[in-house]
Amino acid sequence: MDDRVSLDDLVKGAKGLSAEEKTAARRILLAISSGGREMAQLLATGPLRGLTGAAGAVNVQGEEVQAFDEIAQEVFTRTLRESASVALLVSEERADPESLGGGTGSFHVAMDPLDGSSNLAVSGPVGSIFCAYRPAPSKSADLAPEVLASVAAPVMAAYVLYSVSTLLVVSFGSEVRQYALDPSRGEFLPLPGAVRFPEKGSRMISLNAGNASRWREGDQRYLRSLDGTSYTARYVGALVMDFHRNLLKGGLYLYPGDLPKESKGAGTAHPEGKLRLLYEAIPMALIARAAGGEAVDGHRPILEVPPVHIHQRVPLVVGTASLVAEYLRIVSSP
Numbered sequence: 359m360d361d362r363v364s365l366d367d368l369v370k371g372a373k374g375l376s377a378e379e380k381t382a383a384r385r386i387l388l389a390i391s392s393g394g395r396e397m398a399q400l401l402a403t404g405p406l407r408g409l410t411g412a413a414g415a416v417n418v419q420g421e422e423v424q425a426f427d428e429i430a431q432e433v434f435t436r437t438l439r440e441s442a443s444v445a446l447l448v449s450e451e452r453a454d455p456e457s458l459g460g461g462t463g464s465f466h467v468a469m470d471p472l473d474g475s476s477n478l479a480v481s482g483p484v485g486s487i488f489c490a491y492r493p494a495p496s497k498s499a500d501l502a503p504e505v506l507a508s509v510a511a512p513v514m515a516a517y518v519l520y521s522v523s524t525l526l527v528v529s530f531g532s533e534v535r536q537y538a539l540d541p542s543r544g545e546f547l548p549l550p551g552a553v554r555f556p557e558k559g560s561r562m563i564s565l566n567a568g569n570a571s572r573w574r575e576g577d578q579r580y581l582r583s584l585d586g587t588s589y590t591a592r593y594v595g596a597l598v599m600d601f602h603r604n605l606l607k608g609g610l611y612l613y614p615g616d617l618p619k620e621s622k623g624a625g626t627a628h629p630e631g632k633l634r635l636l637y638e639a640i641p642m643a644l645i646a647r648a649a650g651g652e653a654v655d656g657h658r659p660i661l662e663v664p665p666v667h668i669h670q671r672v673p674l675v676v677g678t679a680s681l682v683a684e685y686l687r688i689v690s691s692p
């Protein structure tokens with residue numbers, strides 16, 4: 359059955375949103391679509407304009423900023439501001455939340471405007487990730503605590519995948535829908551069917567084994583347990599691409615924390631993992647759950663991790679529910 363659902367109809371069917379929130383959610387999705395369309399065009403011609411390398415600056419995570427990271431930041435900040443539906447915006451590329459002045463029914467939005475940007479140098483896939491949070495009733499004078507208070511209520515998650523085609527994937531928590539950019543019309547058009555992790559899918563395992571000597575014993579044990587079993591190793595190094603492939607085919611994405619600093623040699627950088635709670639782990643967890651999958655931080659569901667910082671990192675294990683359960687069993691039983 360060809361049950362394509364337009365973005366408008368997806369918003370109309372979203373459960374638990376007021377009429378004002380539905381209007382805001384629709385405008386935010388239009389802002390993401392329009393920014394995604396603009397980014398797809400810019401990325402396609404990036405190599406011709408020399409836009410693949412580092413810009414030389416360093417972002418709030420201490421990472422070198424690629425030119426496109428900043429371009430994506432500006433594109434999506436503009437489209438989200440124009441939506442008039444975002445109160446506060448948190449971005450990987452900015453130390454502090456920015457007030458975008460959205461009116462009644464507005465959400466706080468956390469975004470990673472360009473995920474996997476180190477792939478740009480080789481024309482590899484990249485993505486943009488977004489999560490809309492419902493503001494908590496009591497307002498704080500400071501912006502960061504106000505965003506953190508809203509993190510308990512993620513309402514909508516979306517990502518744009520820029521690859522051989524440009525896809526928009528959206529969920530309000532009950533189902534996951536895909537939209538493909540038609541460049542000739544400049545529009546994201548719905549693809550048929552709700553997306554779910556396949557019941558009897560592949561066993562794609564996505565992890566950076568080059569970091570394994572720095573992982574905790576449980577994660578190393580999980581890696582050893584794969585030896586001799588039937589699985590396929592796939593790792594692009596862009597969360598959006600690795601997650602999306604596993605969502606469609608069946609699989610597990612794993613980015614654990616490193617051992618505490620004193621136990622490791624030089625290069626130790628991510629005791630809590632590399633990925634960020636608000637704009638990477640939670641949106642992927644919302645989408646994974648809505649697609650019948652699961653997401654954990656190594657012990658507990660990602661959606662139960664208490665938020666303490668807007669740029670908080672968290673270990674992430676996400677994918678097919680049975681593979682996440684298998685991971686949890688192996689890390690917890692020496």
Ligand code: AFP
Binds near residue numbers: 473597632
């Ligand atoms: P960049 O945006 O700095 O390329 O990082 C991408 C990312 O956050 C995520 O998309 C990848 O899955 C992960 O990092 C890859 O990290 P490693 O290079 O350490 O495997």
